[in-house]
Amino acid sequence: MxxxxxxxxxxxxxxxxxxxxxxxxxxxxxxxxxxxxxxxxxxxxxxxxxxxxxxxxxxxxxxxxxxxxxxxxxxxxxxxxxxxxxxxxxNPDCAYFVSVEANRHHMNIAIINFAEEITLIKKDIPFILENTPASFDTLCSLVEDFIQESGYERSKFAGLGLNLTGRINHDTGNSYSYFNFHGKPLSTVLAERFSISAYIENDTRAMAFGEYAKGIVKTEKNILFINLDEGIGMGIIINGVLYSGKSGYAGEFGHMPFLNNDLLCHCGKKGCLETEASGLALIQQMKTAISKGVSTLLTDTVPDLEQLKLQDIVTAALRDDMLSIDLISQAGGKIGKGIAILLNLFNPELVILGGKIARSGSLIMLPVLSAINKYSLSLVNTDTQFKTSQLDDTAGLLGTSLLIRNRLLGI
Known part of the structure; x- marks a missing residue:
């Protein structure tokens, strides 16, 4: 063999x-x-x-x-x-791919076979994503431990993929937001570290491709995937091809500056959509409301507000917590207005909402659709389908493994 x-x-x-x-x-x-x-x-x-x-x-x-x-x-x-x-x-077992997704507060790692099946997965591994050597070493140690514990022969791995938030150029293998201190492409560093061919991708683009190839998409070829998580990102698929832009920066939907505020975004600019509608913004808004005495289930379920997470707000909303529902609805209105602009520009067949906020289902979808109807051309928005992610937190893991496989085969 x-x-x-x-x-x-x-x-x-x-x-x-x-x-x-x-x-x-x-x-x-x-x-x-x-x-x-x-x-x-x-x-x-x-x-x-x-x-x-x-x-x-x-x-x-x-x-x-x-x-x-x-x-x-x-x-x-x-x-x-x-x-x-x-x-x-x-032969599903002829080759395997290691897919790694590094989020701000945790990691997900999976092994996926050549037939696009997840054979082993570990979710919500505690991890703090920072642009430091210590954070990178921790990531590598966690991945190495996972590979060792899997029992798979290293020679069977055809590639390793790492999904990161921020600016990524997958063609050159460079990450410009995290782990950019090695003096050479991050993909090269990973390949040397693990002795496996390595590939890096923006997390939202990987999710978009995973959903396109294995998720909710049927015959549609022109798709926008909106990642509603702690940040807000977008994956673009045009004529069945993942679009990254000239240098891999396409899809920075969360940094569209159409909000009239003086809130400083982490990108260094003001008025970005993320400053009021991202998961991080929701967390801050919830903390502010609680400090003012507004009633919420989270007062009992999360006694220490410093430990408040986005999933806590989504869970509370699904349990009919009015404050959580109200904050998600307000964010949905702003997100919908942004999507209305995208519809007028792209005229996609399908828009998919993914990420933790999308887990709230109709609580986010209804205000999004209301704003879309209000701000986009009727002829355009009636020409587009709107759905939530089917793969949820496995979309990016599957997406990056398929991108590695396609690159390996030249397809």
Missing amino acids: KSINEVFSPLKLEMTQSNAVLYKTALLKQEIIVFLIKHERATIAELAQATKTSIPKINETVTELIEDGLVLDYGKIVNGVGRKPNIYGL
Whole structure:
């Protein structure tokens, strides 16, 4: 058996006269794997037709892929009459990906197989995200412990992906908000640290792609994913392709400066949407209201206000806490006004709300939709669907593993 990186290593070089056969064989194997990713199962005849290759050559190449450990023979088709052909599909265990999501106060880590299935996951690992060497070392230690405890052979990992908030250029591997003190791309540092090919992505973009590939999306190709968490971010998918912008900074929805206030955002500017409608803003607004004596369930459930978290407010709202509902509703109105602007600009087929605030369901969706109806063109907003995330806190983990796989296969 070969690792997936070995199988496709000829494609990393330019085709020359001396390596032409190896290169073309690797290219055909790539086409077969991509077809099986999209269609799950196929016969030799179907693969030959899809790749415009002779049946003997496809037979030979599929046999090699079975020997490489990437493809499995799933036996003969049961239905139909006449001679039954064998069907082939991906070997889910031919390669694995380590997906890491670092949030401000915790981490999620998962191992995902080649067939897009989560085989092991650990959520809400205590962690403080800071742009310091100590925070980075803690992250690496937690990931290393997870890998060691998983029992998987390191050679089976085809890639490691790290999702971070802030400005990320996944093409260069640079993070400009966190862990930017190494003097070289963060992806390179991670690859050297773990001896696994590494990839970094903005957390919201990874969530958007995960939801697009494995979540609530059906046939839609033009999608906006709004991440409503402690911050506010946006993932953009245009014609089925994740859009990152020139340098990876696209989607800074939370920093649209249309609020008339003097509140200083953490980005250094004033009037950003995040200053009044983000999860961090909700936490501060709740603390202020409680200090003024406003009644809320949180007075009993969270005695120490310094420990108040966004999820506490969402949970209280779902338990009919009027203050929590009111704060979420106010935030929803402002978020909806911002989305109205996006609808007029992008005219998307689908808008997905994700993140912790989206877990409040109709409590956030209704004020968002009300504001959209008020501020966007009727012809545009009636042309768009609005849904909440189906994958919730696994969207980013799945998204980054799929992005690694697609990059590995050149798709």
